Amino acid sequence: MVHIRIVTPIITKGVRDLADIDFLKRPDLEFSHVLLEAGPSSIENEFEHALAVPGVAARAIEAEKDGADALIVDCLGDPGVPAARELVRIPIIGPGEASMHMAAMMGHRFSIVTVVESVRPMLDNLATLYGVAGKMASLRVIDIPVLELEARLGEVQQKLAEQAVEAVEKDHADTIILGCTGFLGCASAISTTLKSKGLDVPVIDPIPAAVCMAEAFVRAGLSHSKHSYATPNIKPIAGYPF
Amino acid sequence: MVHIRIVTPIITKGVRDLADIDFLKRPDLEFSHVLLEAGPSSIENEFEHALAVPGVAARAIEAEKDGADALIVDCLGDPGVPAARELVRIPIIGPGEASMHMAAMMGHRFSIVTVVESVRPMLDNLATLYGVAGKMASLRVIDIPVLELEARLGEVQQKLAEQAVEAVEKDHADTIILGCTGFLGCASAISTTLKSKGLDVPVIDPIPAAVCMAEAFVRAGLSHSKHSYATPNIKPIAGYPF
Amino acid sequence: MVHIRIVTPIITKGVRDLADIDFLKRPDLEFSHVLLEAGPSSIENEFEHALAVPGVAARAIEAEKDGADALIVDCLGDPGVPAARELVRIPIIGPGEASMHMAAMMGHRFSIVTVVESVRPMLDNLATLYGVAGKMASLRVIDIPVLELEARLGEVQQKLAEQAVEAVEKDHADTIILGCTGFLGCASAISTTLKSKGLDVPVIDPIPAAVCMAEAFVRAGLSHSKHSYATPNIKPIAGYPF
Amino acid sequence: MVHIRIVTPIITKGVRDLADIDFLKRPDLEFSHVLLEAGPSSIENEFEHALAVPGVAARAIEAEKDGADALIVDCLGDPGVPAARELVRIPIIGPGEASMHMAAMMGHRFSIVTVVESVRPMLDNLATLYGVAGKMASLRVIDIPVLELEARLGEVQQKLAEQAVEAVEKDHADTIILGCTGFLGCASAISTTLKSKGLDVPVIDPIPAAVCMAEAFVRAGLSHSKHSYATPNIKPIAGYPF
């Protein structure tokens, strides 16, 4: 049995619970889910990204103690992934990293369709650090904030589909990454629109992709290199529960 | 049940059979294995690489017809992966591509330790095309040809370990990729040596890594983009069984 | 006397014969021409590209035996160029490689105008491997397949000219590469259109460019490095006449 | 009068106070200094880096309220610089960013000589994000932790000088960046050693460099782009004093 812990790195209750990912369960694959106690309401800029990191780091230690086999950080900006890797040995999977590398293996150029303009530098920078910036055709936004996604679902799906079509037709993308884990479940609607335009283009839903990548690392017996992600020496820390 | 077909893209019997990968079976994961009928004895240069491609393409069509869920091409040079993707919809996994992207997710810089100097340009070029050349610390060779690996196993493991240690200590690698699928099973011996030197560095064995990646794509319902890997129009072909 | 062999790496008779390149003859420069016996009808994707490679390799050995001073592979995708280099010492010239490097020496950014969308990844990848991707302004297509070029010549020239103008005006290209050797002879019509728009932009016809580059290597006494393109060791091969 | 606030992004008293930078005062340039209340003891990995960010963000808001003209974050890893820029309009100067861009303007290739191996990925990544990775000749370490620098000053200076000499002689560096703001004041000793070897190579001490860069931005009336570093919308935050 592989046990994957998912941490949604925000404090807002109701945007994600275990039931949302229930459909990914298999007889040998189970999930658990936590939010943060300290952190932001949603992550749409560097400041909110930073506020999530200490909480993710704490959740990583907890997940390893709880016997989880891997931890997924439920945000495309992958907040806290490097820090968490220093603190534990279990794989820490960022949906942004997993999606971009899967996209790089699936085609020639991918586009990310995401929420708001303010995440552009953050996601651009991640693509650069992950080494796949040369595989990114474009980043496009639907201009709807994270916390309004649920209430405006129809509009979200329509705009995602429109931007995905433009990414293929104008930017030469051959693969679409949904650029926010809050888009969970929207992939099939977008695929339908793409197909109706004759565009045979896969759509990566980052949470299912991250789950499969987490399982891949666990099954392969692989995790991040502790040579680069060395465990920090113990030194006094103020203001955080470490 | 996920069924993964493995094609060893050479004609040499005895270097690989299903029993070698038996240890990767799980209740919901099964394997089948084929060699090529037309092709090279081993793949150590661009010429032999090219001779394998039509055979791999044919094996891909066959695998899809046989109901396999994914095909792994059992060579780090990933021969025929792009061509095969054009012919089928099931994921075609190259161990080179899978290993390099996993390594990119596991650390900061990886090194490939491989058989002979003549594969350097080929593997360098793959890293460049996969977008992860900037993550490659070095490529090192043990100078033992593929078809001698089995007979000289002790020497192979010792030299792999030596080069892995040098890659970490001199080239700042934090992750090692075994640069030939013929090294299957050697990872643990190398890990032992690395650990004995105090080097906490993961070693990627490409076939188990590719299997887990293949399963990840199948479980996620994802495959390569048919937008870029479009099915070829039917035109006369001479000299090949297509 | 320099003798250049040209191999058109397809099986389709009639699309190219020696008479087409007769105008390039000089007192000290002669040509011979062959097609493939085994291979594709035309090359518009990775699969067809791969089917051409073994035949090109065989033609390279034959060319060297016949005393040719250089071999040109008559396709912008340069199929078989690396493999052939391993088998012989005479220069193997790819029109894609020759054109892109000449373009890089002629201006700041070049565009390739080619046949169909399905060759985009292949030509993008070649630019990357040749090291000149940063010099490529864009790749544009006229959406006419190779085997229809001859019958639709007027339309081909008009669309090539339109895309060339757009490449200059929208993509900041200063040099145009005709992206298929089947466009042989179209350069002057496109130049005329460009000039009529006030655009003083050279157009590279890849076969004449490759011929001149082949002659340059022969006259300079230079060929590819056998250090990287080492002659393969003799090992059993099945299904190919090597 | 230009007023520059310096935040040392750790909680350890005694490693830095206003007196250390007193020598940089001028009639029209004054300094103030703060530590963090919540944060790490020193910053030698991604985890400690992350723990410093919320505190730096708070200090940025405070600095702007206090009328400071610019804020310098006293660590070569530039923790919190992007987040702080979103919260204020005054220039936020990272010594890493300032030093690397100054080095890029001073020569052809720079090397960073820093404390411990564990900061390598962090500083490599910063060079990549700042766009100057191609200007970095090497990163070398002296293997002495931040909190031991003061007690082992002689050894620190000797090892810095040794690594600087090697960077020039082996890695073709022409400019040295001291890779930790804790090396404040060590530049002249290293310069002396370099000169004694006939190496006419400038040494950038990051804090004086950052001070001059901060003043440059203030005097030029320039600061970061609020288009990219947009002020976050107000949303609930838990566990932080924002």
Next chain:
Amino acid sequence: MVHIRIVTPIITKGVRDLADIDFLKRPDLEFSHVLLEAGPSSIENEFEHALAVPGVAARAIEAEKDGADALIVDCLGDPGVPAARELVRIPIIGPGEASMHMAAMMGHRFSIVTVVESVRPMLDNLATLYGVAGKMASLRVIDIPVLELEARLGEVQQKLAEQAVEAVEKDHADTIILGCTGFLGCASAISTTLKSKGLDVPVIDPIPAAVCMAEAFVRAGLSHSKHSYATPNIKPIAGYPF
């Protein structure tokens, strides 16, 4: 007192004098100004750029002899900056280099809005050599030659503002560099237009930026590396006053 010499690297009297930069004076910062005796009328291509270099080199020697603390070359193409650095030890500041590095520190992607299309390769090449090409969103032109800027000031400001708006809205620029030192004083008009469109984007006026950067180098006691910019050995020179 810091004394900055400005050399306007052309022979045309009247386009720049000391009064133009008078507003940048401070009690501890003074300026002097020279033109060239031999050189071009304006710099809009590689030929004119080259004609300015020997004159700039001579002015650099003169500036150092005159006791200037730094020399600014008053042209965005930075003519003569590398050559001058070999001849002197005082900082030689190119407004192109200073502006691009400041822009890289201010945001995610900058655009340059400049005079005429013929400077595109030159400025593109500078961005590449300075290491910040990856930070350049676009280069746009107003199609007005340098020597007409003064007479057509209203049109210049309007077109600069239009192109700046397009750079932000279409090319994702977050920072604008005025791409000619002849635009001195135009920044505020462009900022006003940008703000009226709701675009909170800084505009870098290269001469004030270069002045502040020159002062930064002088105050920090830093200059270019004489290891890379080594003083030339004395050898006969014909036709130049060296």
Next chain:
Amino acid sequence: MVHIRIVTPIITKGVRDLADIDFLKRPDLEFSHVLLEAGPSSIENEFEHALAVPGVAARAIEAEKDGADALIVDCLGDPGVPAARELVRIPIIGPGEASMHMAAMMGHRFSIVTVVESVRPMLDNLATLYGVAGKMASLRVIDIPVLELEARLGEVQQKLAEQAVEAVEKDHADTIILGCTGFLGCASAISTTLKSKGLDVPVIDPIPAAVCMAEAFVRAGLSHSKHSYATPNIKPIAGYPF
């Protein structure tokens, strides 16, 4: 008949005359040769490089007027090549550019073995601008100045051979470029040494390579793009004979 003019961009008589290149004549290929009247004695840094440019530009105009079909600038630093292209329509060939692009077509990684350390930044920068920096394995020097090459020929050849061997064995070069046109004729001695070590590595002598490339451009009817290298408008120039 193709007529190639060679300009040696220095004033030093005796280091090059027409007899040196006599061996490259063919019945349909003739040469003429000029030095500069104004310029440096040799080119070993940016300053001397700059002093050669106006003279090369004048020689380009003269060459075109004299009916030459192409001009070669006899220095690996390619001084004046961009400026000269703006002034004429005949191909202007830089031996550095021609050699690096030929090397890129001949192998996987080339090394340049040159005279003195002071040309490193210049040649590195050229490789970057030509787009082939990623193909450069290393740059090595023999530490003998240009004007001593002739008198120390034996030592020159020995040191070139030593550095070439090191480039292959330590830096993975597969092709050697002689990094100074003053090494004319040394290629065969170096090849002999390389072969005696079992290294099957071609050596590019830049002047013969440039001659063949010049002929290739002339025969192909191609030259630089006047779109990028537009003819400068006529404006007053002081101090130069234009």
